Amino acid sequence: MSNIATDNPTNFLTEQEIAEIESEISHLPNRPSAAIDALKIVQSYRGWISDGSLNAIAELIDMSAGELDGVATFYNLIYRQPVGEKVILYCDSVSCWLMDGDVVCEKIKQKLNIDYGETTADNKYTLLPVTCLGDCDHAPAMMVGDELHHDLTIDNIEEHLS
Amino acid sequence: MSDKPLTKNIIGFDGHTDLARYESLGGYAAVRKTIGRTDPDAVLELLKDANLRGRGGAGFPTGMKWSFVPKKEGNGHRYLVANADEMEPGTFKDRLLMEKDPHQLIEGMILSAYTISADVGYIFIRGEYHVAIARLQEAINAASASGLLGEHILDSEFSFRLHVHVSAGRYICGEETALLNSLEGKRAIPRAKPPFPQVSGLWGRPTIVNNVETLCNVTHIVANGADWFKSLGLGVDGGTKLFGASGRVARPGCWELPMGTPIREILEEHAGGMAEGYQLKGFLPGGASTDFLTPDHLDVPMEYDTVMQAGSRMGTGTMIILDDHSCAVGMIANLEKFFARESCGFCTPCREGLPWVQEVLDRIEAGNGELDDIKVLERQSQFIGAIGNTHCAHAPGAMEPLASGLKYFRDEFITHIEGKACPYQREV
Numbered sequence: 001m002s003n004i005a006t007d008n009p010t011n012f013l014t015e016q017e018i019a020e021i022e023s024e025i026s027h028l029p030n031r032p033s034a035a036i037d038a039l040k041i042v043q044s045y046r047g048w049i050s051d052g053s054l055n056a057i058a059e060l061i062d063m064s065a066g067e068l069d070g071v072a073t074f075y076n077l078i079y080r081q082p083v084g085e086k087v088i089l090y091c092d093s094v095s096c097w098l099m100d101g102d103v104v105c106e107k108i109k110q111k112l113n114i115d116y117g118e119t120t121a122d123n124k125y126t127l128l129p130v131t132c133l134g135d136c137d138h139a140p141a142m143m144v145g146d147e148l149h150h151d152l153t154i155d156n157i158e159e160h161l162s
Numbered sequence: 163m164s165d166k167p168l169t170k171n172i173i174g175f176d177g178h179t180d181l182a183r184y185e186s187l188g189g190y191a192a193v194r195k196t197i198g199r200t201d202p203d204a205v206l207e208l209l210k211d212a213n214l215r216g217r218g219g220a221g222f223p224t225g226m227k228w229s230f231v232p233k234k235e236g237n238g239h240r241y242l243v244a245n246a247d248e249m250e251p252g253t254f255k256d257r258l259l260m261e262k263d264p265h266q267l268i269e270g271m272i273l274s275a276y277t278i279s280a281d282v283g284y285i286f287i288r289g290e291y292h293v294a295i296a297r298l299q300e301a302i303n304a305a306s307a308s309g310l311l312g313e314h315i316l317d318s319e320f321s322f323r324l325h326v327h328v329s330a331g332r333y334i335c336g337e338e339t340a341l342l343n344s345l346e347g348k349r350a351i352p353r354a355k356p357p358f359p360q361v362s363g364l365w366g367r368p369t370i371v372n373n374v375e376t377l378c379n380v381t382h383i384v385a386n387g388a389d390w391f392k393s394l395g396l397g398v399d400g401g402t403k404l405f406g407a408s409g410r411v412a413r414p415g416c417w418e419l420p421m422g423t424p425i426r427e428i429l430e431e432h433a434g435g436m437a438e439g440y441q442l443k444g445f446l447p448g449g450a451s452t453d454f455l456t457p458d459h460l461d462v463p464m465e466y467d468t469v470m471q472a473g474s475r476m477g478t479g480t481m482i483i484l485d486d487h488s489c490a491v492g493m494i495a496n497l498e499k500f501f502a503r504e505s506c507g508f509c510t511p512c513r514e515g516l517p518w519v520q521e522v523l524d525r526i527e528a529g530n531g532e533l534d535d536i537k538v539l540e541r542q543s544q545f546i547g548a549i550g551n552t553h554c555a556h557a558p559g560a561m562e563p564l565a566s567g568l569k570y571f572r573d574e575f576i577t578h579i580e581g582k583a584c585p586y587q588r589e590v
Contacts, residue, residue, distance in 0.1 A: 036344065075329075075350075093450070094497055098485070098488055132249060146292045
């Protein structure tokens with residue numbers, strides 16, 4: 001982890017990022033309560049949370065970097081490693097499993113030549129498992145970026161990833 | 163008065179209901195007749211009389227939950243939180259309500275906040291629900307611009323500011339005290355109780371957490387009365403419920419039906435029976451953390467007490483169907499992998515016990531199990547399945563499908579072990 005002293009948040013974070021984080025803090029009783037919001041805001045611009053981002057956010061919200069890392073690593077939608085342009089959140093829960101979701105996922109892994117937790121060579125996709133997406137009447141389902149895709153089969157999966 | 167109050171604005175309408183459409187269909191009438199005009203205690207009595215029970219899964223009486231909030235003293239904040247973290251596997255009901263009719267939730271929250279004198283509200287919603295997040299924010303903005311949210315609502319003394327908090331993931335956030343820690347920007351580890359959130363919740367202040375569907379019901383109870391609500395149910399419990407079915411049924415879906423509708427009617431009439439070529443082997447009545455039931459239980463009415471008497475829980479009311487082409491051991495292994503991954507890691511029986519259970523199940527499913535493994539699973543299901551041995555209800559919930567699966571599908575476990583393979587060929 002880089003040295004906190006060198007990561008003055010006003011140098012590291014953009015004015016826009018700081019403004020959005022301060023806006024969240026304005027309706028909270030204390031600054032550290034904005035931890036998750038702040039991580040999400042910075043990640044929305046940078047794709048992931050680097051050590052530099054982590055230290056700068058920690059400084060901005062009056063929290064130790066170690067404690068903030070404890071928060072960041074708890075949550076599966078905060079990425080502490082770089083991810084591809086789009087993250088595929090593939091539902092591996094029970095309703096999708098019953099509809100052969102695991103079989104479809106194997107096809108995705110073959111097509112993209114990656115396993116869970118990996119990013120394609122062209123940096124387009126990162127594949128991650130996710131808990132039930134609440135779309136069980138159209139199982140199997142997945143998110144590609146912000147978009148929900150469902151009724152997946154091994155035959156139609158190509159069109160969902162083109 | 164509709165007999166489908168929760169979905170009356172949703173059924174047969176392709177878009178989502180905006181403020182103008184919502185008000186043209188009678189929306190915010192309950193807020194207009196109540197805020198500043200009705201004593202909050204009278205609303206609480208109405209809720210108690212209606213005997214609305216929590217729709218998130220536990221079925222706790224909402225009026226009683228609210229009555230534990232202490233009388234307002236001083237100017238400190240009091241909070242109302244909508245639990246919109248729908249993440250129970252097999253559950254797909256709150257997303258429908260939020261995407262299609264967001265003002266219904268907001269109106270229910272205004273009325274609920276008024277009743278408990280809350281001045282700040284949060285909708286804690288999972289990060290993957292992008293459409294619902296956008297529509298809720300749009301609805302909050304529209305309601306605020308019309309004086310229905312914010313300072314001095316409808317020129318009364320009552321103020322209520324409502325925010326959307328977009329979560330960063332993890333199933334455990336659905337546990338109400340873990341949710342509060344997450345709202346405070348911390349790791350989502352459940353809190354010890356007591357103190358209960360009603361007394362010391364968000365930032366140590368009185369807080370009520372209710373499920374989305376529960377809060378949506380409040381609007382209609384205030385609008386139409388307790389007797390009307392009670393008359394909607396077929397059995398002991400009043401109101402309607404969003405029921406669903408997923409898996410190999412002919413028409414998977416989600417339907418608003420009277421509380422107490424028999425399981426057979428939901429599966430055969432609304433879900434259209436099993437898909438062609440499939441037979442019903444068993445089902446989880448209300449999400450991953452409920453006990454299996456079997457075709458013998460089809461005539462059980464779907465309400466809290468009757469499903470409990472049958473040996474399970476109604477949970478979220480969205481059923482997961484196990485068909486005769488699918489392996490019970492494989493299904494339970496999938497469920498326990500999920501629970502093991504989603505343990506918050508705070509207490510040892512859950513953090514260590516669930517991966518152990520998962521490992522044993524994976525071994526049996528792969529054909530490498532031994533008969534003694536069944537004893538390990540039974541012992542674990544009794545040990546970490548007992549409330550009090552773990553910090554929260556996560557591991558006990560995880561053991562419900564395992565213990566009941568061992569009871570009803572024991573022959574499948576033995577077939578896997580003796581045959582040294584899973585007998586089910588997946589149809590690809």
